[in-house]
Amino acid sequence: MxxxxxxxxxxxxxxxxxxxxxxxxxxxxxxxxxxxxxxxxxxxxxxxxxxxxxxxxxxxxxxxxxxxxxxxxxxxxxxxxxxxxxxxxxxxxxxxxxxxxxxxxxxxxxxxxxxxxxxxxxxxxxxxxxxxxxxxxxxxxxxxxxxxxxxxxxxxxxxxxxxxxxxxxxxxxxxxxxxxxxxxxxxxxxxxxxxSKIDFLGISLLSFSILSVMFAINNIGRGGSFADVFIKWSVLGLLILGVLTFATLIFVEKRNEQGDTIDPILPYSLLRKPTYAMTMVMGLLSGTFIGAIIFIPSFAQQILGISAAKSGYWMTPLALASGIGAGGGGYFVDKKGPVKTLIFAGVIGIIGFGGLGYFVDTKLLFIIFSVIAGAGFGFVLGAPLTILTSNAAGTQKGSAIGTLSVARQVGLTISPAMFAAFIQSGFSKFGDLIPQKLKEHGIDPSQLPEGSMEDLVGTSYGDLQTKIDKIPSPEVRDALQEAFQQAAHSAYEPIYLTTAVMAFLIIVISLVFSKQFKHDAIESDMLEVQENQQTASKSE
The missing domain is CATH 1.20.1250.20 (MFS general substrate transporter like domains)
Incomplete structure (x- = not known):
């Protein structure tokens, strides 16, 4: 080279x-x-x-x-x-x-x-x-x-x-x-x-397939039950259209491979490789990491009581850790290879995101686990998936790595809708928790001013804390604060535990396909030697 x-x-x-x-x-x-x-x-x-x-x-x-x-x-x-x-x-x-x-x-x-x-x-x-x-x-x-x-x-x-x-x-x-x-x-x-010629038909089919899927994701709701969010024709119809278009692309690229007159946008030989497909899946899973990180400021507000004006700054430890993790992950790839790097990243991700979901109730714990989660996110984001995709792609690196980026973008785009549904579900429990917490504090719910509970339950979860802070009675305020905190934990726990599961799936895929990934690396090295020889012969 x-x-x-x-x-x-x-x-x-x-x-x-x-x-x-x-x-x-x-x-x-x-x-x-x-x-x-x-x-x-x-x-x-x-x-x-x-x-x-x-x-x-x-x-x-x-x-x-x-x-x-x-x-x-x-x-x-x-x-x-x-x-x-x-x-x-x-x-x-x-x-x-x-x-x-x-x-x-x-x-x-x-x-x-x-x-x-x-x-x-x-x-x-x-x-x-x-x-x-x-x-x-x-x-x-x-x-x-x-x-x-x-x-x-x-x-x-x-x-x-x-x-x-x-x-x-x-x-x-x-x-x-x-x-x-x-x-x-x-x-x-x-x-x-x-x-060979440019694959204009393949480019058109791939573009239409991506557009259909991304429009479907854009039509996903941001609240309500799972059925309200995902099960509707503006989502399912476009998803089906995107899948059918991609299936047509596979048929076209298979036909293109039988001749040598067209340079395919995504070669059929690449599309049928299990390692390439699994790398795309891991790319999609890694996109959910970013989706979970989006909710860090609101997590800081509603779990830790940080003001909205300052909550964005609490992204800083995670952002710095992700940058360091990306560089460290790249160095780890050079020394140990992409598969071991992904396994290590998955373990860090499980600890970091799992800790955010289960253990965080103080600012110190938040910083510790957000730094760990950021490092795991950085390890995955940088080199390993790109190296695996490059090894599988051979001479088709550009379009293959581009498709990996699209897979990651799909994960990033769809996960906030799923996580927003979790938050909606968690805070919907607030109304049921109010009588329970009031009784635990020795307060009869029927003694509250008429309509006050309905007013609280009807408030958006983003404004609940402000209304609770304005309640004059310390005993009632403390009871409602406990109800709010319990609802908030039930809202955010599934977000970060789901992300930890995604990290675990990356570990599983890396382990199951480790031999095939190693075989791709050997083939890639051999192809590189051939390319260098061809380049040298053309320059002579």
Whole structure:
């Protein structure tokens, strides 16, 4: 494998890191400004949410496509094009005179953001030696994860600093211009040698399948029973359509494999590999980790009594731990391999998320277990899954890693709906707990002012604590506080215990398929030797 000079490689890698951070940050940073943006354009909260939805859809669709194009036409070239699209899109968002153009610019911006992380990962796999790939991928994954976690906090900071949501996007413009200029001179071009035609039908089918699944997930409710949340045609119908379209894609790619005139977007030989399928499953499971982390601020508010203004800062220990964990996970991959890294990450995840679900009732315990959970999340997020996917993919690294990113995005998108249903179910017990706790404190519930209990039960769980704090009687207030705490624990326990189960499933898959993963690694090494020999013969 040809490796560029160290200084050039290091400068190029810094460009990749900054690009990944900028693209990942933009998906979370807008959430802090949604209310301000909605007011600015005079739209409802439902309409305003399309600013996030369209960006997510664009990312999901473009990721595997751009990964494939980068393999074919050059990773440096596509990376710079993606940065240009993202930068122009950011400027368009900032300067949008109306909400329609704002949404169009957000979609265009996502077409640029969709391929940056994938191209960066593929570039590392094509540029660095195997002894360094884990560490470099770990740093990329850590940068991606940290940006996703701290995005809302940075968004709030910028709005407080500037008083204007437009700066959330304008700030991308000078950074993007600098990345293009420095990247043009410091990045090394890498690509696969492909002579066959582009698989336009496969690209269309894959895009439609991803769109159907992501729209279905977007239609999932955010409260009520499991049936209310998931069992409806706007969800099931689109999911079925997405599955049928993907089945058609498999048929088309199987036909393409029988000839050599079309370069498939996802080769049938890859789709039928059990290791590739299991890596996608682990990618989906790892996405639920991020979904659980989203609820950390509300957990801090309702379990630990931290104010809403300060709850976001309690993400900091987890964010720092995830960054360190991603780098450490990459180093662990280089030394012990991706399978052992995933097993270790799963164990850490079980301890961290399980502890958050079962044992946290003080701020110190919260910090301890959130740091452990963050480290486990970081270990999974970085190198191991990318390495496993790359080993299974052979020469099709870009589209394969892109599909892994989509699988992770599906897990990230669907898990908040599931977890919100858990919270709704937990706090629905509050009304039943009130009489019980009042009696335990020697208070007859019938002596309370008429309608007061109904008023409390009808209050949204986000406002319950405020109403309880305003109750004048200390005895009643203490009883209701105990009822609230018990309901809150029953709301958040299943979120983090479910995430711990996801970590356990990653361990199981890693153990069951460890031999097949090792076989993929051997095949990948042999293929790399053949590619290097072909490259050497062409240069002579």
């Amino acid at each position: 040809a490796v560029a000079k160290t200084s050039k490689v290091n400068t190029g890698f810094i460009i990749l890191l900054v690009g990944v951070f900028m693209a990942a940050l933009d998906n979370g940073i807008i959430s802090a400004a949604l209310t301000t943006i909605n007011t600015s354009f005079d739209v409802s909260a439902t309409q305003g949410s399309w600013g996030i939805t369209l960006y997510t859809l664009g990312l999901a669709v473009m990721t595997p496509i751009v990964g494939k194009l980068a393999d074919r036409y050059g990773r440096k070239k596509l990376f710079l094009i993606e940065i240009v699209i993202f930068t122009v899109g950011s400027l368009g968002v900032a300067l949008s005179p109306n909400f329609t153009l704002f949404l169009a610019a957000r979609l265009f911006q996502s077409f640029g953001g969709g391929g940056i992380f994938i191209i960066a990962s593929s570039h590392v796999l094509s540029t660095f030696t195997k002894e360094k790939q884990g560490r470099m991928l770990g740093l990329l994954g850590g940068m991606n994860g940290i940006a996703s976690v701290v995005g809302p906090s940075i968004g709030s900071f910028l709005i407080d600093l500037t008083g204007n949501w437009h700066w959330l996007f304008i700030i991308n413009v000078p950074i993007g211009i600098a990345l293009v200029i420095v990247g043009f001179f410091s990045l090394k071009e890498t690509k696969s040698y492909v002579m």
